[in-house]
Amino acid sequence: MSKILIVADHLDGQLNSSTARTVACAAEIGGDIDILVLADSAGPIAEAAAGLDGVSRVLTVERAENAHPLAAIYAPQIAAAAEQGDYSHVLGPNTTFGKDLMPRVAAKLGVAMVTDIAAVHGPHEFERPIYAGNAVNTVTAPDGQTLVGSVRCASYGAVGAGGSAAVEALSLDAELPGHTRFVELQASSSDRPDLQTAGKVVSGGRGVGSEENFKVIYDFADKIGAAVGASRAAVDAGYVPNDMQVGQTGKIISPELYMCFGISGAIQHLAGIKDAGTIVAINKDEEAPIFEVADFGLVGDLFKVLPELEQAVAK
Structure with a gap:
């Protein structure tokens, strides 16, 4: 039976939904699922992780160095936890941070890794998209070593809450590097939903025309409670x-x-939205590639269409 360790993805004391999506992938692999929380104070994060369906245990490592997520600091601890617990799989979300973290974990364990897991065929056989999502590659990993993988969160729904996993403090013997330290975090703040986890997203492209014109995108997104993206x-x-x-x-x-x-639908952009439920496209070019994937398409000037949509929403 597989024994799976999932690295909790969290920020500002809150567990991100990408963790619940990674648990969904682990459930398809099958076996015992533990979540590892690295933080300076793990209480609320560990409690949220323990409530996820299918989780057996939540392991916490609390130390001052874990106050801010740093891949170079996290990686040795995750590798030590994987070896100490004799885990067959170590998984993390394929987020921006996960793309930095998980290859370091694989390197520490001396194994290759499977990136961007989109489907599970077996404990060591997976599907992952390649060529900007235009093809799907089936990969088989060696079964005689720890498998490190990153999960394509867009391919999995988040597991529900309702679990009651035990929370245990974990003691690790891991030497942390001194060449990396946290200086400061500069991040834009917004009252809008998080782009990566939002249920509704409104995006603008080159057709919007300018930074000033993007206000119409923001205004419409706020009216329907959506996150804002861009090409x-x-x-x-x-x-x-x-x-x-x-x-x-x-x-x-x-x-x-x-x-x-105002988004034409370049391959690079389509690769990021292929798992969306319903796609609505507005573009004045009737031959724009975006219309080939859209569920609903409207040929028109966005600056004329948006006010009409806003009026419809207001009603």
């Missing part, structure tokens, strides 16, 4: 910061509703 073209043009980019080299998302304005 790479809009980010490269300086309309919005790069943490709003949706696509293969940005955030891969799976909202229930995805509405895009």
Whole structure:
């Protein structure tokens, strides 16, 4: 039977939903599922993790060095926990932080890793997208060593709450590097939902025209309670910061509703929204590739369409 260790993804004392999605992937593998929480104070995070369905135990490592998520600090501790607990699998979400962290864990354990797991065929056989999502690759990992993997969160729904796993403090003998230290965190603040986990997302592209014009996207998103994203073209043009980019080299998302304005639908962008529930596209170019994947498409000027949509929402 597999014994799976999941690295908890958390920020500001809150467990991110990517952890629950990773648990869903682990449940398909089968076996005992433990969650490892690294923090300076793990209480609320561990409590949330213990409530996830299917989790056997929550292991906590509380130390001052874990106050801020740093891949170089986390990796030796995760590797030590994996070896100490004799885990067959070590999984983490394929988020921006996970892409930095999990390869370090694999290197510490001396094994290769499977990235961006989108489906499970067996304990050591998985599907992962390649070529910007245009093809699916089936990979088989050796079964005689620990398997380190990152999970494509957009491919899994979050498991529900209702579990009652035990919470245990874990003592680790792990030497932490001194060459990496936390200086400060500079992050934009917003009252809007988180882009990576939001149920509704409104995105703008190059067709929006300017940073000033992006206000119409923000206003409409606020009216329907949606997060705001953007295409790479809009980010490269300086309309919005790069943490709003949706696509293969940005955030891969799976909202229930995805509405895009002025986005042509480059392959890179489509790779980030392929798991969305319903895609609504508004573009004045009737031959834009986005219409090939959209569930609903409207050919028109976004600056004329958006006011009409706002009026409809208001009613």
